[in-house]
Amino acid sequence: MSEITLVEAVTQALAYELAHDENVIVFGEDVGANGGVFRATEGLQKRFGTDRVLDTPLAESMIVGMAVGMAAEGLKPIAEIQFMGFIYPALDQIISHASRLRNRTRGRLSCPMVIRAPYGCGIHAPEHHSESTESILAHIPGLRVVIPSSPTRAYGLLLAAMRDPDPVIFLEPTRIYRKIKQEVPDNGVALPLDRCFLLREGTDITLVSWGAMLTETMTAAQNLQQQGINCEVIDVATIKPLDIDSIIQSVEKTGRCVIIHEAAKTCGVGAEIAAQLAEKALMSLRAPIQRVTGFDTIVPLYKMEHLYLPSVARILNAAHEVMAFE
Amino acid sequence: MSEITLVEAVTQALAYELAHDENVIVFGEDVGANGGVFRATEGLQKRFGTDRVLDTPLAESMIVGMAVGMAAEGLKPIAEIQFMGFIYPALDQIISHASRLRNRTRGRLSCPMVIRAPYGCGIHAPEHHSESTESILAHIPGLRVVIPSSPTRAYGLLLAAMRDPDPVIFLEPTRIYRKIKQEVPDNGVALPLDRCFLLREGTDITLVSWGAMLTETMTAAQNLQQQGINCEVIDVATIKPLDIDSIIQSVEKTGRCVIIHEAAKTCGVGAEIAAQLAEKALMSLRAPIQRVTGFDTIVPLYKMEHLYLPSVARILNAAHEVMAFE
Amino acid sequence: MSIQSQTVAEFAITYSRFLDAEGHPTQDLPESLKNADTLRKLYEYMVLNRTFDAKAVALQRTGKMGTYPSSAGQEAIGVGVGAAMQEGDVSVPYYRDHGAHLIRGGSIEEIYLLWGGDERGNDYATLKQDFPVAVPIASQSLHAVGVAKAIQYRKQSRAVVTFIGDGGTSEGDFYEAINLAGVWKLPVLFVINNNFWAISVPLSEQTICKTLAQKGIAAGVSGEQVDGNDVLAVTYATEQALKRIREGHGPHIIEALTYRMCDHTTADDAKRYQPPEEVESYKKEDPILRLRNYLVSQNLWDEEQEKTLYARVKQTVEQAVHAYESIPDQPPTAIFDYLYATLPHDLIEQRDILLANLGAHHE
Amino acid sequence: MSIQSQTVAEFAITYSRFLDAEGHPTQDLPESLKNADTLRKLYEYMVLNRTFDAKAVALQRTGKMGTYPSSAGQEAIGVGVGAAMQEGDVSVPYYRDHGAHLIRGGSIEEIYLLWGGDERGNDYATLKQDFPVAVPIASQSLHAVGVAKAIQYRKQSRAVVTFIGDGGTSEGDFYEAINLAGVWKLPVLFVINNNFWAISVPLSEQTICKTLAQKGIAAGVSGEQVDGNDVLAVTYATEQALKRIREGHGPHIIEALTYRMCDHTTADDAKRYQPPEEVESYKKEDPILRLRNYLVSQNLWDEEQEKTLYARVKQTVEQAVHAYESIPDQPPTAIFDYLYATLPHDLIEQRDILLANLGAHHE
Ligand SMILES: Cc1ncc(C[n+]2csc(CCOP(=O)(O)OP(=O)(O)O)c2C)c(N)n1
Ligand SMILES: Cc1ncc(C[n+]2csc(CCOP(=O)(O)OP(=O)(O)O)c2C)c(N)n1
Ligand SMILES: [Mg+2]
Ligand SMILES: [Mg+2]
Helix, strand or coil, X not given: CCEECHHHHHHHHHHHHHHHCCCEEEEECCCCCCCCCCCCCCCHHHHHCCCCEEECCCCHHHHHHHHHHHXXXXXXXXXXXXXXXXXXXXHHHHHHHHCCHHHHCCCCCCCCCEEEEEECCCXXXXXXXXXXXXXXXXXXXXXXXXXXXXXXXXXXXXXXXXXXXXXXXXXXXXXXXXXXXXXXXXXXXXXXXXXXXXXXXXXXXXXXXXXXXXXXXXXXXXXXXXXXXXXXXXXXXXXXXXXXXXXXXXXXXXXXXXXXXXXXXXXXXXXXXXXXXXXXXXHHCCCCCEEEEECCCCCCCHHHHHHHCCCHXXXXXXXXXXXXXX | CCEECHHHHHHHHHHHHHHXXXXXXXXXXXXXXXXXXXXXXXCHHHHHCCCCEEECCCCHHHHHHHHHHHHHCXXXXXXXXXXXXXXXXXXXXXXXXXXCHXXXXXXXXXXXXXXXXXXXXXXXXXXXXXXXXXXXXHCCCCCEEECCCCHHHHHHHHHHHHHCCCCEEEEEEHHHCCCCCEECCCCCCCCCCCCCXXXXXXXXXEEEECCCHHHHHHHHHHHHHHCCCCEEEEECCEEECCCHHHHHHHHHHHCCEEEEEEEECCCCHHHHHHHHHXXXXXXXXXXXXXXXXXXXXXXXXXXXXXXXXXXXXXXHHHHHHHHHCC | CCCCCEEEEEEEEEEECCECCCCCECCCCCHHXXXXXXXXXXXXXXXXXXXXXXXXXXXHHCCCCCCCCCXXXXXXXXXXXXXXXXXXCEEECCCCCHHXXXXXXXXXXXXXXXXXXXXXXXXXXXXXXCCCCCCCCCHHHHHHHHHHHHHHHCCCCCCEEEEEECHHHHCHHHHHHHHHHHHHCCCXXXXXXXXXXXXXXXXXXXXXXXXXXXXXXXXCCEEEEEXXXXXXXXXXXXXXXXXXXXXXXXXXXXXXXXXXXXXCCCCCCHHHCCCHHHHHHHHCCCXXXXXXXXXXXXXXXXXXXXXXXXHHHHHHHHHHHHHHHHCCCCCCCHHHHCCCCCCCHHHHHHHHHHHHHHHHHHC | CCCCCEEEEEEEEEEECCXXXXXXXXXXXXXXXXXXXXXXXXXXXXXXXXXXXXXXXXHHHCCCCCCCCCCCCCHHHHHHHHHXXXXXXEEECCCCCHHHXXXXXXXXXXXXXXXXXXXXXXXXXXXXXXXXXXXXXXXXXXXXXXXXXXXXXXXXXXXXXXEEECHXXXXXXXXXXXXXXXXXXXXXXXXXXXXXEECCEEHHHHCCCCXXXXXXXXHCCEEEXXXXXXXXXXXXXXXXXXXXXXXXXXXXXXXXXXXXXCCCCCCCCHHHCCCHHHHHHXXXXXXXXXXXXXXXXXXXXXXXXXXXXXXXXXXXXXXXXXXXXXXXXXXXXHHHHCCCCCCCHXXXXXXXXXXXXXXXXXX
């Protein structure tokens, strides 16, 4: 079996589900002949036809609002928003409808749907192509928010998202779309949602992250290992609902925690994790939790983007501070 | 001087600034002849004319997008979004433009503007009229988010917001629009933004809240006093940027903290406050921080709304738990 | 100097009706509207609409209901459109289309429940496929095109009807929906209730369009104006449009001209902005009066029938009020139980907190 | 059976041009376009546009610039519209209007800086009132109406011109903007660059409208189509529209028909979707070739002038590249310095962390 990238794993999952569930419909801007601007839907229109894989006009509120209607009628819409920076015009449909239809109708109508969006920085694109505002979505009751960090997890989690009976926002970190290759058997086996993944066992400190930042986080963990600091690394994966129990379990063991995310700090998902640890594991904490995050600035255009993005050095600094705390 | 309500204080501040700054323009849906659905702009069109106080067509993205253009040309647009639940169609213009124009142009163009919106539950209105998703906005770099909790603070903070050179979201808690009356001299004196207000000094526990929830919070504080527990109560007022220093100072004194907000718990502003306390005041904490918040549910229609809203009882429970912690 | 240019596209919007304000026919009625039972049914449902609606306002005034939007004066639209729809069709309404809900077999009690602050009002017993009332203006237009897309995908002959107000047509969602409907030739009818006001904002401040039907031109979608106080015009235009839609000819827009003979909602006071002369002038356009005049003139209706109808309608409404008032409350945990198909673990914890606090409360 | 209805509104859309694809005049030119200097200026700026633009693509290919959107083949729009604008007017562009920026006195270096990933590119030295390029499609249309409202409020005679692509007209923001412009009679011109593609989506999948100019009908706003590869047609239509706008007659829409003779951006590969025959067939419509043919036929241009122009333009572009490449980096703290007029306290702390880490980094 050959190895595939994260974006290819996305394509593979979409193809699997298109082939196995005739209710699945994939649509968005440029997902047809062009195969998506990142090629995540490459070849799908050719293989499954223009009935199943469709280009839409340029209108994001429409893409999500239409998906709500399709889902209520029993289809499984899989919508692509071209970049997370263009999801904002669709937030009303996401917040006011997709997340609520089941609750509003006491279960009569529901919204099984997936909204995929490439997200995060690192691709030298213009403004608005580097957004990571996942915490906005994590705040909304009724949604699931899932972020893969490897080809294997992209495949398994996207399958799970497509089979979930409720709306799932699936954010794909562009920075690692083609960075890692893995063998990903196309066996249709989903991974569990609502669960963290333990990427590395350790005893001294817990590093918690998700998406592309796990690259820097794992590098930091290796560096720290060389310095004799044994890190546990957790991939949160589903940021809503949050599998806080797994994180608590780890922190109860290590007593120390650094949370790493690319999004701006204030009211980021890191705040929620830190808050819950402070509520539920305060007495296990042997040092203050640190968050290593994007600054509370607009993501800079690409020449200065590296200053914004949490670096391995910043993670190491934080880890050292936490370790040094008495 | 007669006493006025919070909504009247809003009107008074708008009138003051309309009278003193000819660049100020007030607009939104139904703000003209109707004086706003809550009467916040009552009489203003009559007094200042249809050039200064205007009804717009029904389109929220338009209201904010237009405000961006007006602000860039040097006007001071004061836009009303009829309810916070209808701000979502405008989030793209808020996130992608209002908050960024200064940074994007390295200061050449800027966005001095205020977006006012009634917010929160408690008025027996239909769905979407009870939203308190302020943490979405607090996550966005470049914005200020201000929430008054009394007529005096509504007047002083709204004046400050209108004079601020950057975009301010001003959220007005409908539940207390007419609950409290105060003497509010119409002297044009603004209150400081970016600062907490100390509503009650105390030594045993810090209660942190904002907006309408301060009503229940103050009641809880009085109850606790009768039980011999001396609460310090902080009104955060500006939730972005957060005046964490004042909160830390208080918690360093009391060693205990309960944060109360109406919004859903996950990734609410309470999480950010708790996280920062856990980072910067961990060693002062004598008990885990507790958050008493709305549940992570859709705000129920009004028959069950009271189950959603943090009650005095829930605040007392939390305070007792925090006090009991050894 | 005059520059030559060539005309590359031309458009026209038409207006039609069958009955004038006095109920006199302005032209011959189509066959489908000559059936006496059909005509009486339209009349009866408009009366039911107005009666149950007045009751809702009264319930609100006495604290037994929350903010409620009346459809007084606009009954011909919901009733007329609903009458022309078929069983498998899908209604995607806003909040003034109660007439459609009723004539399609929906219950009054459901409507009372919803505006009484109870989500169960949206759990329709019969109209399982219909959307609940959309509160965020114009957002429903997009749901309608999504439903229509699903119907098209499955090659069914069902149609979707979605309603919107004049103010609602200023929202981007409305435009995005008609544009998609046009380019994908979706089986959807957009009905615009043009009652000339969006709360306090008159149509003239909403747009300078001469008609709202012409909004379709921006999407390549056909549109027409009808007299929205003439239930026959509404019914007929809807029937014709749905027929074309089912035949695969794509979407259509009907702008129904009417007037809001009531406050925007019970939370509103229209006297602050509606000119009294204007309100007065529309009284004679009343859709119910108009149809009754016609029915009487055709010897299809008399005083006796009128009395019987009002007595029956009164009883129906009273029964609905009774059912509404006697339904037991939802259990507190209902606020959690419908968020997801299966309650996620973090919410189980929160639900326990709710229950614990209830216990504490009730102690 | 045929139902009577009356026509209540009629509309028509016209198309105009002055030069056909070969550069032959199709009608007499208006006075304003008979001036030789004016014509040559239009030509020169189109050449500059194409040259600086090709250079930007080359810079991207060699890693010296980020993703860049070329305007190849579409130069007549930016240049023609820009030429007709006056100094105090405000341009609210999207990302293919570089021609307008240049002919209005903006610098090439600014454009390079922006697409080279440096915010200073938006800090225009001369066009202080112009908006920066809007990346979120159609969002700029609303800024334009806001600017126009400010101008109207101050009773100035300035005008606003905003640009958008064919794909962009499907977004709700575009529609909300034209509707407001209509009802408030704002001094704003909407220019639609109809290059028939929105990345890979052809116009036929974007809308079934016969023209995009007709989108104005949904807002009561007049619209017309012009040949967007005829810079004279673009210039003249813009001049006339701005004249009417300044006189208080309200907004207007110009749909300029052109073709995207390039990848969508440097990140795109148009060969995946643009039919080669289609691309080929548009080559003869080239706006630069067309005007040159006309100029030569009128004895207003010769080989010598052509050579001199290209040499000068080459030098201008090289100088801009040099300036772009030699500008020192922004200081790291620049990522904080323009967020607010005054840096809030929480960001001072974060800026310190940045500086501390830079130190650590450089150690
Ligand atoms: C997105 C949104 N904005 C604002 C509101 C508040 N609002 C409720 S009804 C209404 C006016 C609607 O007018 P129209 O569309 O003409 O319908 P009508 O009520 O006249 O039938 C407004 C502004 C809302 N519900 N949704
Ligand atoms: C709101 C939004 N959605 C999606 C995109 C991604 N995108 C960039 S350009 C483009 C196509 C624009 O087509 P058109 O308006 O025709 O302009 P053109 O590029 O052809 O000049 C898309 C989809 C975006 N920038 N903004
Ligand atoms: Mg209306
Ligand atoms: Mg295009």
